[in-house]
Amino acid sequence: xxxxxxxxxxxxKQLIIWLFENSQRIYTRxxxxxxxxxxxxxxxxxxxxxxxxxxxxxxxxxxxxxLIPKVERHDCYHVLCGYSTTxxxxxxxxxxxxxxxxxxxxxxGAIIIGVTTLPDYYAYYYRSYKTGKSANxxxxxxxxxxxxxxxxxxxxxxxxxxxxxxLKIS
Numbered sequence: 001x002x003x004x005x006x007x008x009x010x011x012x013k014q015l016i017i018w019l020f021e022n023s024q025r026i027y028t029r030x031x032x033x034x035x036x037x038x039x040x041x042x043x044x045x046x047x048x049x050x051x052x053x054x055x056x057x058x059x060x061x062x063x064x065x066x067l068i069p070k071v072e073r074h075d076c077y078h079v080l081c082g083y084s085t086t087x088x089x090x091x092x093x094x095x096x097x098x099x100x101x102x103x104x105x106x107x108x109g110a111i112i113i114g115v116t117t118l119p120d121y122y123a124y125y126y127r128s129y130k131t132g133k134s135a136n137x138x139x140x141x142x143x144x145x146x147x148x149x150x151x152x153x154x155x156x157x158x159x160x161x162x163x164x165x166x167l168k169i170s
Contacts, residue, residue: 012117013087019113020090027106028070035143036069044147052154053147055079067116078142080155082169090114092128099132102139131166135159 044057057081060066067075071087081096091114094107115125138158145153152170159167 009120015112016087016091016117020110023106023109024068024071028068031105032070034070036138037072039072039144039147047147050150050152051147052076052079052143052151054148055151056147071142076146077139078097079151080138080158082167087114088118088124091118091121092125095125095127096128096135097139098100099124099129100135100139127166131159131163135163149169 021133030167041057041060044053046059047053047057056076056079059075063085065075077083077093077097081093083093083096091110094110094114098107098111111125115122155164155169159169164170
């Protein structure tokens with residue numbers, strides 16, 4: 001019986017991954033009309049070690065990603081907040097951003113589908129929401145302009161010490 005629950009949970013995660021991969025392209029095409037950054041992972045990896053941009057490059061390199069044109073900000077949220085790319089972390093990150101004041105059709109869909117499909121992580125999602133709500137607003141920044149700032153200083157302006165400990169970031 002335990003194996004059956006694990007298999008079903010795995011299938012639910014696979015469904016969400018499939019939805020993320022397929023909906024992201026459509027959403028970007030329909031709703032994102034601004035210019036892309038035109039910055040590569042290699043450009044970011046050449047930045048100074050303590051910079052936010054360098055940490056973004058390392059995150060991309062570790063996950064074998066490149067920045068997705070027109071939605072570069074999403075990977076910035078991962079780096080700033082310390083969330084991985086697991087399904088449950090992707091949903092928790094959306095909950096944190098919602099708590100912080102971010103609003104978008106994609107965010108609503110990700111939270112509704114994610115929480116209803118993987119309610120096993122509800123406590124984690126709710127903690128993430130509360131952390132975002134109590135953090136200083138960060139969802140509205142022009143992250144391209146912040147690539148040179150110190151990631152440590154940036155995090156300290158957004159999150160309290162206890163929030164940084166909870167998020168396991170410096």
